[in-house]
Amino acid sequence: MNRPKTMTRSRFAEGAVEWLIRASAFSAIVGLFLIFIFIGKEALPILTSPDVRKEANISKLFLPQDQAHPYSWQPVSEIPKYSILPLFVGTLKMTLVAVLFAIPLALGAALFTSEFSPGWLKEFIKPIIELLAGIPSVVLGFFALMVMASYVQELFGIVYRLNAINAGIALGLAVIPIVYTVADDALTSVPKSYREASMAMGASPWQTAWRVVFPAALPGILAACVLGFGRAIGETMIVLMASGNAAIMSWNLAKPARSLSATIAAELGEVVVGSAHYHVLFFIGISLFIFTFVLNMFAHWFVARLQKKVLGTI
Template identity: 40%
Template structure:
């Protein structure tokens, strides 16, 4: 009796244990089932490299190159903004800040991580967008730059907290050894601690960028959503994620348009998969 109960419990625990694998497979499977249907009628190359995204025109065109470039543009710009600020902040929190301030700063970073993206998007829409419009004297403030600034903000908590962990993980002895030969605190940081923490910091940046590429609502509210190949940072762009969010509501289940949004989902899934696996590799290299 006791044995049977123990047996049932252990099996239940095991099944729950593998649930994560099951869900990942299900997600991928259902993206594939729907997304691949697109390629019965649309050539894969035309999909990936086509320069025209107009799914509701006659005849429709499903080229996602503008969307890929839109995502890439916004993500890279966000990276340029958020990487130095994020790493700098992490160093400040981990190495420079006095204990009391440190706790406060960490709480602030956690707060930022917790703010729903829709709230950030809303704030971006009512503050950032008009500012960009005025500063650059543009017809509209809904631009790639607005999206990038907002997204860099959203990448910060990820970059800061993982970089911080990487800095803490550097053995104390390294720092003490640097002090022992007369280095200043700053020399110890940039000559000894930063190089030792490099793989972790790299992972932090990767995961931060993963967050940016996958972000949907905030970016949709401030980038203007024009599916055109972007020529500068000051024009509207549309990202992969925003396309799905904006258009799924108007599609008919089972239509080409519907399938094409799932096909975009496959691309996003694969990108996030690669980013997370790479980051994990750098985080746990031993």
């Protein structure tokens, strides 16, 4: 092709821009990779550095230490203790409350808007749940701390104003929109022919929804639950503000609790860079990262199965 000479320079510029586009496309992969490397790097001394291992190593993190207080998280005491099991228990019990509170509500709501409600009502409910998703977690934490805590305390007759139930319910508020959105997507992706066939056989709307549509959308529903669970485990500000933050080894929901994420948030600001405490906090961080990563992969796999199932049977 005969191009004028001035074109060569613009061809060169074009190549550069296209190269830039290709390069930035990998930013998400690079980002994930860097997160893993740079948090992992700070967590590694717990396994490798002799100095750090004297103060904190895997067995001190997970196994019982002395007779009187086998599991305690006291990183700033005279003899620092780094058992992360109380934090693990705290995280798990608050997550459990959140999930038990949020998943039934969100799934019920998703069933209603996708199967039973008239269109205008769905157009009203969906934006409100999106609104809930838009509330920053620090605001939910504020609400749980300043307003909700007193009511929860009275309702359940609890001694402590800030406790695992209060934090769990507030956490549930952050989980509802995620579960609802993913579940609603899954339910609406089930082909209309399923419903028509079921109705033609004489099934009622509820029978159709519960016995036909819900099972068909099950992989997507599972993905919704898994994603909600992941969000609850990693959420920080709500738990930090609403849970009371006491690291105690107890499954009692009426007591205060301290989560893994809130521990990082509360302690990393004051810690000496390079100390055992610092590395332990990064170890908690990389554990959270890996755990939520695995959950995300599960959710991804579930959604892929749903798509295959739904698209394959039309």
